[in-house]
Amino acid sequence: MAATTETAPATVTAVPQIAARSVQPASRGWTSWLTTTDHKRIGIMYMVTTFVFFLMGGTEALMMRLQLGAPDNTLISPQTYNALFTIHGTTMVFLFVVPMMAGFGNYLVPLMIGARDMAFPKLNALSYWLLLAGGIVFYSSLFFSAPEAGWTMYTPLSSVSYSPNNGVDAWIFLVHLTGLSSLLGAVNFYATIANMRAPGMGWGRLPLFVWTILVYSILLILALPVVAGAVTLLLTDRHFGTHFYDPSQGGSPLLWQHLFWFFGHPEVYIMVLPGFGIISEVLPVFSRKPIFGYKAVAASTVVIAFLGMLVWAHHMFATPSPSVVFIFFMLGSFLIAVPTGVKIFNWIATLWRGTVEYTTALLFCVGFIATFVMGGITGIFLAVFPVDWQLTDTYFVVAHLHYVLMGGAVLGIFAGIYYWFPKITGRLLSEGMGRVSFGLMFVGFHVTFLVQHSAGLSGMPRRVYRYPDVGHLHLYNLVSTIGAFILALGILITVINVVRSVHGGPVAGPDPWRANTLEWFTSSPPPVNNFDVIPRVRSVEPMKDIRRQVARQTGRVASSPQASEESLVRT
Amino acid sequence: MRRKPLLLTLIAAAIVALLALAGPASADLLSPESGGSPNADRIDSLYWVIFAIALVVFIGVESALLYSLIKFRARRNAVPAQIRGNTRLEVGWTVGAALILVALAVVTFAKLGGIRTPDNSGADGLKLANGVLVASSPTRRLPPNGKSLNVCVNGQQYIWRYTYQSDCSRNDFKAPFAYYEMVVPVETTVTLDITGQDVAHSWWIPKLGGKFDAIPGYVNHTWFKIPADQAGHVFHGQCAELCGRNHADMAAAVRALTPSQFEAWLAQQKRDIAAADAAAQQQRKEFEGTGKGSATGGGR
DSSP: OOSOOOOSOBOOOOSSOOOOOSOOOOOOSHHHHHHOOOHHHHHHHHHHHHHHHHHHHHHHHHHHHHHHTSTTOOSSOHHHHHHHHHHHHHIIIIIIIHHHHHHHHHHHHHHHHTOSSOSOHHHHHHHHHHHHHHHHHHHHGGGSOOOOSTTTTOTTTTSTTTOOSTHHHHHHHHHHHHHHHHHHHHHHHHHHHHHOOOTTOOGGGSOHHHHHHHHHHHHHHHHHHHHHHHHHHHHHHHHSOOOTTOGGGTOOHHHHHHHHHHHHHHHHHHHHHHHHHHHHHHHHHHHTSOOTTHHHHHHHHHHHHHHHTTOGGGGOTTSSOOHHHHHHHHHHHHHHHHHHHHHHHHHHHHHTTSOBOOOHHHHHHHHHHHHHHHHHHHHHHHHSHHHHHHHTTBHHHHHHHHHHIIIIIIHHHHHHHHHHHHHHHSBOOOHHHHHHHHHHHHHHHHHHHHHHHHHHHTTOBSSOSOOOSOTTHHHHHHHHHHHHHHHHHHHHHHHHHHHHHHHHSOBOOSOTTOOSSGGGGSOSSOOTTSOSSOOOOOSSOHHHHHHHHHHHHHOOOOSOHHHHHHHHSOO | OTHHHHHHHHHHHHHHHHHHHHTTOOGGGTSOOOSSSHHHHHHHHHHHHHHHHHHHHHHHHHHHHHHHHHHTBOOTTOOOOOOOOOHHHHHHHHHHHHHHHHHHHHHHHHHHHHHHSOOOOOTTSOOTTSGGGBOOOTTSOOOTTOOOEEEEEEEETTEEEEEEOSOTTSOOTTSOEEESEEEEETTSEEEEEEEESSSOEEEOOGGGOOOEEEOTTOOEEEEEEOOGGGTTOEEEEEOOSOOSTTGGGOEEEEEEEOHHHHHHHHHHHHHHHHHHHHHHHHHHHHHHHHTSSOSSTTOO
16 A cells, blocks of 8 residues: 555455555655646646635625625625626636536546546646636636626627626636637547446446546537637627627627527536436445446436537527427427436435435435436426526526536535545545535525525516515525525535545545445555556446455455445444 | 434424415415416416426425435345346336426417417507507517507617507607606507617516517517506516626516506607607707807717
């Protein structure tokens, strides 16, 4: 165990014991982080960077909630407020959820498929540095003039006549830089998954998280060039005298909406599918059961992605468009509910007749399912276009999208943090703090966003810096603001947990959860070359086979679930 | 495990919170605004059908989740069943989910006509004898009898302008207009031609139906018909598409009057506009006569 020669007491004796031999000590010092091409280090840099952006985006959200806590509030000026929601949305989409999933993918995909690195390690490093550059370019606009046209940048508002300052340009460069980063990363993931799987790992034995990263990559490759083209047209409109989106010169503002949402809706699945993948990995481990219907869960990922490419105009039901368009996009959106429902039913069936262990990671998974179901159901309301006419662009939509992205992607990310932290650092997070964090986040989330449905239904549009004191708007918004701070406290506790545990947590050992996939075959944290020996994969759950084989050869009992359960729960 | 009481407490707390909110709040807690126009009412009733189906699905899924969490939590000597799937069951719930959506689609299509196609004006509505106010364009949906009061809605940063005119593509400088508050007769089908002047806006009076984006270069259409008992009532709304810094302050209102009051208001509005035009013309003449300004100096 070259990588973990700490003196802290090992609390878990895992079976099998894997030793990574003849590994050179990893170089230390900050310059080694600048030059690294190790997928694990790049993955860590991705995760840390994007989490910092998450905290920045969250702070912006809290500032907005403070402003909306009282009617006709004058705390924040309309200019600042518009900048806040623009930066918040952009940060969470482009600088947090999408690259955070790339971070998980970077760290885990090679380990899960039994590879020693990504297919193109240097390209992988470039992906990270482009992401960081995009974030810096975008946030620098704060010191000059921040963009104010919303993360959707609808034209003509984002044209140079109505947004003369350079914030929109900073946003365009962010989309280009992070887009290039994601595109290179996506190609890398695809090449890695297609070519570098362990012997015996056919497509039918690919871990479900890797399936979702594969589909995530394909969606990025299909969707990103479109938005790159769209923002380039916006850039030339703004500075080089073209009129693609200018109605007074024969251009079309609707063209922007179509191009943007042709990327923007697949983007929703780009954000949430890897979250589905995390759930599909964690649930079977803590139910001590195989995933129910592996093929259906993998296939539904592909079907969701395919249908997700065909529903973009359901964001445009209020625009002047022909009825046949609305009907097509309504029915397409309905169809997505079927594979999504299949996933949810399969997850519940995975828990069914298992022995469910309430680890923090499992709690976040369950919180994810409970919340995502609601986001999915409100999505059906929004898909019915006559009903959408009442709901679109209100706080109902704000609530819906946060149920899907915050309740979906973010709770999935937190499940992933609690589940894989021991592998990444070699230390366990505190389960007690984890539970408190989950409880606060779950309650805080629903207090914040459930009531926003009602605010929207009673006529409050989104993106307003103030609202009049009519009806119950004040009550709804006050409840929502209080919830936001509970949610923030929950997130803060996980941050403290991570900071405390990264050096001080109990040593995890290679396989603290008795998990199913190959990343648990190596030591925690894994050595630079990941595996000395790459095992032959015989099923979807290679670690179960390995444990069984070790038990047969050494006579140690490892396959009985009771024995392991006790070893799992720590002090 | 001590998880069960905590979960139950959470659920109880959620229900109590919901009830506490349900007390003061009324219809706006759970459904869109309605009551000002038949299309808004029909959207509301379609919403409730979806709500009923959604509630059943929601309760079903969440209770299955909760049940499996409580019932199958890890106990000493419990052995997890190593089930890998069940094709029949999986096909069953796939088809089941699809059938629910087919039902939703059928209900939506059944209600669609009444929401999109304007009703005929009521017998007590404005007598649409004046040809100027009868919409006749074949490009938009009209009531079955082809008669409606047409208003051209124009969104501008940060105010709404309404022109009472049957053909909005024509610049009729004589047509009466108003800002912020649209005045309409009750029991009369009002069709709207909606466009934006500068950036994209969105027309929305919640009680009178859904949102319709006002996008420069495009014309959007909707309609409403305010019932007779709402005469004298003012319906409030605001721009629903981000249109700049003062987006939140871009309010709109629709005042409902009886047809005779409306005719009187329209006549007064025409007189006021004519008088203001005449006064402006007079002022310009005087201004130019004094020689203080050039011919272009009077513009701004």
